[in-house]
Amino acid sequence: QVHLVESGGGLVQPGGSLRLSCAASEDLFSITHMGWYRQAPGKQRELVAVITSGGQTTYADSVAGRFTISRDNAKNTVYLQMNSLKPQDTAVYYCNADAFTIAAGQANLYWGQGTQVTVSS
Numbered sequence: 001q002v003h004l005v006e007s008g009g010g011l012v013q014p015g016g017s018l019r020l021s022c023a024a025s026e027d028l029f030s031i032t033h034m035g036w037y038r039q040a041p042g043k044q045r046e047l048v049a050v051i052t053s054g055g056q057t058t059y060a061d062s063v064a065g066r067f068t069i070s071r072d073n074a075k076n077t078v079y080l081q082m083n084s085l086k087p088q089d090t091a092v093y094y095c096n097a098d099a100f101t102i103a104a105g106q107a108n109l110y111w112g113q114g115t116q117v118t119v120s121s
Contacts, residue, residue, distance in 0.1 A: 001025070001027070002025065002113075003024060003025050003027065003028055003097070003101075003110045003112075004022055004023070004024055004025070004028075004095050004096070004097060004110055004111065004112035004113075005022065005023050005025075005112060005113075006020060006021070006022045006093065006094070006095050006112045006113070006114060006115040007020070007021050007022075007023075007115060008020040008021050008115060009093060009115030009116045009117045010116075010117070010118070011118045011120065012085055012117070012118070012119055013085075013119070013120070013121050014085060014086060014087060014119055014120075014121055015084060015085065016085050016119070017081070017082060017083045017084075017085065018082045018085065018117060019079060019080065019081050019082070020036065020079065020080040020082065020093055020095075020115060020117075021077060021078075021079050022034070022036075022077065022078045022079075022080075022095030022097075022112055023075065023076065023077045024076035024077065024078075024097050024099070024110075025076075026076070027101050027102065027103070028076060028097060028099040028100070028101060028110065029099060029100055029101075030099060030100045030107070031053060031073075031076065031097050031098065031099040032052065032053055032098045032099070032107070033050055033051060033052045033053065033097070033098050034050070034051055034071055034078035034095065034096065034097045034098075035047065035048070035049060035050035035051065035069070035078070035095065035096050035097075036048040036049050036050075036069060036078070036080045036093055036094070036095055036096075037093070037094045037095075037096065038089075038091035038092065038093045038094070038117075039091055039092050039094070039114075040090060040091040040092075043091075045094065046060065047060055048060055048063055048067065048069075048080070048093070049063065049067055049068075049069035049080060050069070051069045051070065051071050051078065053073070055071075057069050062088070063082075063089075066082065066083050066084045066085075067080060067081065067082050067083070068080070068081040068083075069081075078095055078097075080093070080095075082117070085117075085119045086119060087119045087120060088119075089117060089119050090117060090118050090119050090120070091117060092114040092115065092116050092117075093114060093115050093116075093117050094111055094112055094113075094114045095111075095112045096109055096110060096111045096112070097109070097110050098110075
């Protein structure tokens with residue numbers, strides 16, 4: 001079953017902007033945090049930003065000041081506004097959510113399938 005669906009990726013020139021969205025399905029509830037990770041070819045997946053249910057945010061040093069994470073709890077959706085994009089930001093971006101499902105009966109970390117972001121001139 002698909003629990004998280006990312007959208008908004010694409011090709012953008014350096015200095016440009018993109019906004020990523022990740023919508024959680026209705027079977028996810030009691031979501032404590034939602035976040036964005038990214039993985040470039042040949043590298044491990046790394047944390048980009050995370051936001052708690054209370055709205056507290058944390059950013060990787062490499063994106064702080066350029067990226068903004070936000071969430072709409074009513075829509076179970078997390079966003080990543082990416083400004084001043086650099087070629088180094090090129091990666092597959094994944095969202096995740098720490099949440100319960102009735103099927104699982106416990107809290108688990110769920111992952112989306114990823115969306116490609118390419119920053120190139």
